Amino acid sequence: MSKEKEVTIYDIADKLNISIATVSRALKDDPVVNKKTKKKIFELAEELGYRSNHFARNLRIQRTDTIGVIVPRLNSYFMSTVIAGIENVANSEGYNLIISQSSESAEKEKMSAKTMFNSRVDGLLISLSYDTNDLSHFEQFSKRKIPVIFFDRCEENHSFSNVLIDNKNAAYEATKHMIEQGCKKIVHITASLKRNVYVDRFNGYRRALAENNIDFKDEYLIIGNLSLEAGTEAADTILKMDPLPDGVLVANDNCAIGCMLSLKQAGIRIPEDIAFVGFNNDPVSKVIEPNLTTINYPGYEMGEVAARNLINHLNGTHSIHSTNTIVLRSELIIRASSQRLSK
Amino acid sequence: MSKEKEVTIYDIADKLNISIATVSRALKDDPVVNKKTKKKIFELAEELGYRSNHFARNLRIQRTDTIGVIVPRLNSYFMSTVIAGIENVANSEGYNLIISQSSESAEKEKMSAKTMFNSRVDGLLISLSYDTNDLSHFEQFSKRKIPVIFFDRCEENHSFSNVLIDNKNAAYEATKHMIEQGCKKIVHITASLKRNVYVDRFNGYRRALAENNIDFKDEYLIIGNLSLEAGTEAADTILKMDPLPDGVLVANDNCAIGCMLSLKQAGIRIPEDIAFVGFNNDPVSKVIEPNLTTINYPGYEMGEVAARNLINHLNGTHSIHSTNTIVLRSELIIRASSQRLSK
DNA sequence: GTGAAAGCGCTAACAG
DNA sequence: CTGTTAGCGCTTTCAC
Numbered sequence: 001m002s003k004e005k006e007v008t009i010y011d012i013a014d015k016l017n018i019s020i021a022t023v024s025r026a027l028k029d030d031p032v033v034n035k036k037t038k039k040k041i042f043e044l045a046e047e048l049g050y051r052s053n054h055f056a057r058n059l060r061i062q063r064t065d066t067i068g069v070i071v072p073r074l075n076s077y078f079m080s081t082v083i084a085g086i087e088n089v090a091n092s093e094g095y096n097l098i099i100s101q102s103s104e105s106a107e108k109e110k111m112s113a114k115t116m117f118n119s120r121v122d123g124l125l126i127s128l129s130y131d132t133n134d135l136s137h138f139e140q141f142s143k144r145k146i147p148v149i150f151f152d153r154c155e156e157n158h159s160f161s162n163v164l165i166d167n168k169n170a171a172y173e174a175t176k177h178m179i180e181q182g183c184k185k186i187v188h189i190t191a192s193l194k195r196n197v198y199v200d201r202f203n204g205y206r207r208a209l210a211e212n213n214i215d216f217k218d219e220y221l222i223i224g225n226l227s228l229e230a231g232t233e234a235a236d237t238i239l240k241m242d243p244l245p246d247g248v249l250v251a252n253d254n255c256a257i258g259c260m261l262s263l264k265q266a267g268i269r270i271p272e273d274i275a276f277v278g279f280n281n282d283p284v285s286k287v288i289e290p291n292l293t294t295i296n297y298p299g300y301e302m303g304e305v306a307a308r309n310l311i312n313h314l315n316g317t318h319s320i321h322s323t324n325t326i327v328l329r330s331e332l333i334i335r336a337s338s339q340r341l342s343k
Numbered sequence: 344m345s346k347e348k349e350v351t352i353y354d355i356a357d358k359l360n361i362s363i364a365t366v367s368r369a370l371k372d373d374p375v376v377n378k379k380t381k382k383k384i385f386e387l388a389e390e391l392g393y394r395s396n397h398f399a400r401n402l403r404i405q406r407t408d409t410i411g412v413i414v415p416r417l418n419s420y421f422m423s424t425v426i427a428g429i430e431n432v433a434n435s436e437g438y439n440l441i442i443s444q445s446s447e448s449a450e451k452e453k454m455s456a457k458t459m460f461n462s463r464v465d466g467l468l469i470s471l472s473y474d475t476n477d478l479s480h481f482e483q484f485s486k487r488k489i490p491v492i493f494f495d496r497c498e499e500n501h502s503f504s505n506v507l508i509d510n511k512n513a514a515y516e517a518t519k520h521m522i523e524q525g526c527k528k529i530v531h532i533t534a535s536l537k538r539n540v541y542v543d544r545f546n547g548y549r550r551a552l553a554e555n556n557i558d559f560k561d562e563y564l565i566i567g568n569l570s571l572e573a574g575t576e577a578a579d580t581i582l583k584m585d586p587l588p589d590g591v592l593v594a595n596d597n598c599a600i601g602c603m604l605s606l607k608q609a610g611i612r613i614p615e616d617i618a619f620v621g622f623n624n625d626p627v628s629k630v631i632e633p634n635l636t637t638i639n640y641p642g643y644e645m646g647e648v649a650a651r652n653l654i655n656h657l658n659g660t661h662s663i664h665s666t667n668t669i670v671l672r673s674e675l676i677i678r679a680s681s682q683r684l685s686k
Numbered sequence: 687g688t689g690a691a692a693g694c695g696c697t698a699a700c701a702g
Numbered sequence: 703c704t705g706t707t708a709g710c711g712c713t714t715t716c717a718c
Binding site for chain 3: 019020021022025032033037056059060061062
Binding site: 049051052053054055056058059073074075077080081083084087096097098099100101103115117118119120140143228257261283284286287288289 | 392394395396397398399401402416417418420423424426427430439440441442443444446458460461462463483486571600604626627629630631632
């Protein structure tokens with residue numbers, strides 16, 4: 001059961017009676033090498049089953065052609081869509097991906113960042129966890145001039161680039177729509193207001209209320225982890241309210257659905273008694289009855305744009321210091337869950 | 344904008360007037376090093392922002408402590424659950440993960456395998472794409488004695504280990520249940536019969552039919568990619584059948600739901616006209632109305648078991664040649680979509 | 687066109 | 703307990 005010996009450029013050089021330098025050049029398809037020698041080298045490499053040693057190479061050239069990606073969770077429709085977008089761009093540009101999830105924990109996020117850093121990724125793409133408070137674990141990257149780009153869950157006012165949607169406006173439009181449908185007591189279910197996406201949505205919601213002279217009530221803000229279960233719990237809270245609210249804006253579809261299911265079970269009619277609007281345009285929004293009104297979220301594009309941007313940084317197309325914020329277009333998709341007016 | 348120089352053990356050794364060997368030992372927390380020197384070294388390392396160079400280390404020790412994972416898709420509930428399980432075990436054992444998706448393409452799967460191989464993963468965990476025909480891209484691993492473990496989408500009769508459920512039995516139970524509920528014309532929607540999971544389910548379905556003296560009809564086998572859209576298309580096919588079938592066994596919940604939605608829209612009553620059973624116990628099975636009967640699939644456990652097994656191989660706990668097949672328990676969860684008998 | 691040689695940062699004998 | 707030293711496999715000057 002002896003491990004087969006790895007083939008190196010030395011083996012090839014030996015057998016061909018040439019120097020390793022020539023082999024190295026030939027393998028990189030350096031035009032300076034004689035065509036015939038090159039051919040011989042390629043053939044022998046193939047025959048011997050040679051594979052380049054990344055470590056030796058990286059050790060030498062100090063690059064890895066690898067991009068790190070840290071997401072809060074892998075198992076959401078939105079995130080997997082984003083990753084597909086990232087992968088598309090990265091692959092076509094010859095970059096590999098290391099993907100890791102923080103499971104919404106600042107602790108795990110820090111660890112992942114450290115792993116990425118030690119793996120010497122050329123750049124980092126990240127969407128923050130719920131409970132990340134400080135960005136100190138990214139300082140190591142900026143110190144080394146390793147570009148970091150945030151997407152979706154970003155932090156404003158710092159020295160990295162951001163890719164996101166206009167959450168405030170999206171929530172504003174969603175809330176306005178509910179008000180137009182006659183809602184006056186609108187609950188907002190969301191996650192930790194530490195994160196830009198949730199603060200922004202909250203602000204958009206408040207702005208819509210204010211513009212329509214509706215007072216915001218503290219008890220109408222329900223904060224959880226936006227899981228299906230959190231939706232169920234929120235439903236319990238809502239059912240205890242007196243009077244019952246007549247509209248619910250939820251910061252993600254999944255949670256909205258958990259909430260709707262519970263309310264339906266309790267005999268609440270949607271949208272007649274309570275209207276619903278979610279976020280993300282998750283496919284499940286078309287499964288629930290009634291179909292869920294939601295904000296269409298350009299996940300795939302967000303992934304592509306973030307990756308493209310990062311790679312531009314790496315190629316020096318952009319200066320590393322030109323940080324910016326890229327805002328992608330989102331839109332309200334109106335479905336049955338919020339249509340209370342006679343059609 | 345000069346890149347800060349990387350700190351190496353040489354820098355630490357220089358400043359402390361000791362040898363690099365001692366620094367190297369101290370950093371590994373080798374008990375042989377004097378406690379005081381160790382302390383000094385740790386402090387200076389911290390202060391200087393030293394980070395170990397993985398490449399130099401890997402180049403030297405010929406291991407990476409990294410496990411490769413290739414899945415057909417990241418964006419399914421099942422797969423993300425499996426990955427969570429893998430991650431749990433891998434992290435606690437000090438392994439890193441490189442995750443990649445084949446997008447159900449044999450071509451991309453080959454490329455991913457090559458990347459993994461060149462990244463010198465210590466071991467590989469893989470679930471095959473729909474259209475993978477040959478396993479030649481894994482030979483490079485076995486040649487180098489790099490353990491490869493298949494999960495869920497496996498290939499029988501080869502020299503690697505497998506982790507899966509008893510698909511044949513699961514489909515048998517599901518079909519039997521429908522027959523007991525009075526179904527006699529049962530359609531089976533599935534994916535490419537190249538993959539074990541789908542052949543096995545098909546065979547379980549056939550066995551249940553045979554045992555109950557129901558003839559299998561070719562036209563009752565609908566093959567697609569098991570997406571929501573494939574479900575919609577299958578619904579069209581079903582609606583054209585005369586007489587209409589009275590039961591549908593679908594190889595995944597997502598596709599089942601696409602099909603149910605279309606049929607409902609066409610006025611078909613579920614389960615009265617047509618009963619449904621899916622596979623996976625995806626959360627969406629509890630959103631659809633009526634709730635979907637399904638096979639509960641131990642994704643998290645599957646990930647844990649596969650990773651644990653791989654790591655045992657790596658630690659030499661198991662001989663690399665002791666390949667085996669681990670079968671996890673699954674069960675039928677009966678919900679409204681298949682209950683046709685008076686309750 | 688090709689080769690010699692230095693060195694990327696680290697680990698692990700071996701010697702003291 | 704500490705130091706010396708020889709590579710791991712590769713890229714890249716600098717010669718020729």
